[in-house]
Amino acid sequence: MKKTTIIFSILMAAIHFGSAQPSKFPPINDITKDKSLVTFVNQLKVAVQKKDKAFLLSALDEKVMSDLGGDGGIAEFKKIWNLDKGDTSIWHQLSRVIELGGAFNKSDPEGRYTFAFPYVHLIDLEDADDYINVGVITGKNVNVREKPDLKAKVLMQLSYDVIWFVEAEQALQKTEGTNPWGDPEWYLIETLDRKKQGWVFWKYVHSPIGYRLYLFKNKQGKWKISAFVAGE
Template identity: 35%
Template sequence: MTGTTLAQGKLTPYDNVSLPAGLEEFIVNLENAVDQKDKKFIINHMSANMMNSFGGDGGINEFKEYWNWDSDSTEFWNLMKHILQLDRGKLKQEDVYFIPYVFSEWPETYDPFEHSAITGSNVNVRNKPGLANSQVLGQLTYDIVKVNYEKSYPSFDSPRIKNVNYIGEKLWYYIESLDGKLNGYVYWKYIWSPVNYRLGVTKIEDRWLISFLVEGD
């Protein structure tokens, strides 16, 4: 049985985001570089003071070490592809832009460590963490939800699932709607937290450059 779509606490992306021509061109080129795994483009369009975490010293060399840049198994490409596929927000500062919208548009009303955003329309919420032998309890469309990480799958004391390519800690997130009427499991592709990874690009000397890729707070 499929429940009705809930209609409160939404974080709905904008239908059309108007960006300066130079920034729009940069994002398109960045998307192409990620699709082609173009390492030269990434490094050539990275700020010398690139921020990689809240505890590091920053810089391009730290970025390369952090992301195991010389290895074919770097997770950078998968992460960037996912972030860039999420919808964009508005340009809030003339020289700085953030992706995805879940970070830039997040309402302060909701604790970012306890809540996340559903990032699609009619996203299924299931009674079990999986497609096989699970039932759809209802659907959510761009809702802000509470997340129970202890109930999410896999558990914290379990290793990452081998040969399953997912971004983040969990494959299935256990969520509860804000009105408490719907709870269950949502697949990782359709949920994102404002404290998950986000990308910052900054205009430096008339060039748009990647200035940070961080998670946490």
């Protein structure tokens, strides 16, 4: 088995494949179950807000993964996120996944992916292929609009619903516009029963294969970032 496949299998192990497709997936935030984790996450939040590169680098495990097809390591992390040049979107991406909340990963065979942000990544799926197309509404009473426009007609409201990205298997091509960080601004989605479609603003929907942050406690008892990756 190739190294890439092994790493992918480990990182995707957080997605449990259950016996029934859930219709809703409300927020989970297990941080308070470990006081040392609370301290580390709070420090990380402050560092992200201040764009503190020194703290971020100190928080990385020496084998940190930043690319499912890469070799890992801090040098690779710095290169992928362009940290030496300062023009990076990592602060936005980290802020978003952390603010969504996270949970302990019970499917962690190596002990390196103990805690995962965002909670969306831990969704129970009926079929192993579903993670390519599925998404989760991450807010309450989120407007689904007729067009990708904040002034467009509201077709319905969804709260923590599991949805389908329309044509998500083709890199979520049914999108409109981009936000300040270059990500799609709007997503065309379908309800789980595939009876209704509409546009959702980017802040209120997330994919299990979007960016996810993994933390673990090393042998010295310190929390470290073991991976920050995206993709299938």
